[in-house]
């Protein structure tokens with residue numbers, strides 16, 4: 356039976372069972388309805404499209420089992436509901452990625468499989484548990500970032516105030532020194548003061564600049580980052596553009612977002628030194644649109660989904676839980692501020708930033724809601 360016919364038969368069944376697809380269209384949980392015999396999908400709601408990262412058109416007519424790549428526990432659940440005449444089963448399952456989908460990860464989800472009133476149809480509903488966990492984690496992170504910000508600001512001011520005095524006094528002292536051989540010591544004071552000044556300026560950066568809120572094209576932002584990174588790493592590094600060109604313009608502080616993505620991409624390029632040497636280093640900029648996302652308990656209709664993925668060695672394990680904390684660095688000479696600043700800038704746009712990393716694959720994922728009003732903190 357073709358997908359069109361199936362859809363018609365589903366519509367008949369749906370109206371007979373007073374089952375209203377438009378209502379399901381609005382539910383936040385992912386729902387698919389499928390034929391009991393063939394397991395072919397006859398209906399996919401927008402939340403399922405978004406969860407699977409595939410369009411309704413490409414999904415309808417596919418088999419449920421093709422979709423979830425031979426997921427044995429899921430097969431078992433479907434069969435038990437079908438054979439046992441049980442009306443519904445619920446279970447926590449890992450849903451694997453699907454062929455053709457952009458998401459390559461597995462998702463831990465709460466899954467419900469149920470018979471519908473029409474005995475030819477069954478439905479499957481799922482809700483990623485990650486989402487709930489993430490929402491709780493986001494909130495914790497937001498509080499942490501706020502505390503960090505205060506601490507950094509106070510600390511930076513405490514250091515900044517005497518710093519000018521120390522440097523000035525060292526310079527005066529240098530004029531008075533009878534022996535040029537002693538300049539070495541005053542120069543150490545001056546150089547170290549300058550280094551601290553740069554650090555303090557970075558610490559204060561998110562607090563100092565007035566936000567410039569404007570409408571901008573995300574890909575232009577990424578292109579700027581791309582050329583900056585390639586200017587510094589001209590050989591042996593590929594930066595792949597994987598753009599969804601239909602993304603609408605964003606409202607926000609473009610300079611801040613350039614800085615955030617630059618810090619992330621810069622880290623990736625620095626981590627890729629081995630791969631750059633052997634000519635296989637690559638960073639991917641991937642943009643997509645995300646629908647119905649929840650960030651810090653706020654629900655947004657549309658969000659920018661941005662991944663910066665590299666094929667480097669991965670985040671060193673001993674710091675992987677703390678990379679967004681200030682002054683945490685796994686790099687010789689690193690000040691450990693790049694990611695803290697990136698996180699602050701993204702959060703000032705109500706977004707979140709997370710990282711998944713293993714050897715050969717590090718993915719920094721940024722989500723920023725599309726705002727229609729000027730509401731950047």
Ligand SMILES: Nc1ncnc2c1ncn2[C@@H]1O[C@H](COP(=O)(O)OP(=O)(O)OP(=O)(O)O)[C@@H](O)[C@H]1O
Pocket residue numbers: 618622623624626665667668669670671678683684685686688689690691692693694695717
């Ligand atoms: N893509 C990546 N691959 C491997 N390790 C990474 C990657 N991104 C970050 N890291 C690790 O996280 C640490 C923290 O990064 P962060 O940008 O905050 O500080 P930094 O790069 O050390 O110093 P700064 O950016 O302030 O100059 C890095 O030192 C590095 O060890």
Ligand SMILES: [Mg+2]
Pocket residue numbers: 618621622689692693694
């Ligand atoms: Mg860095």
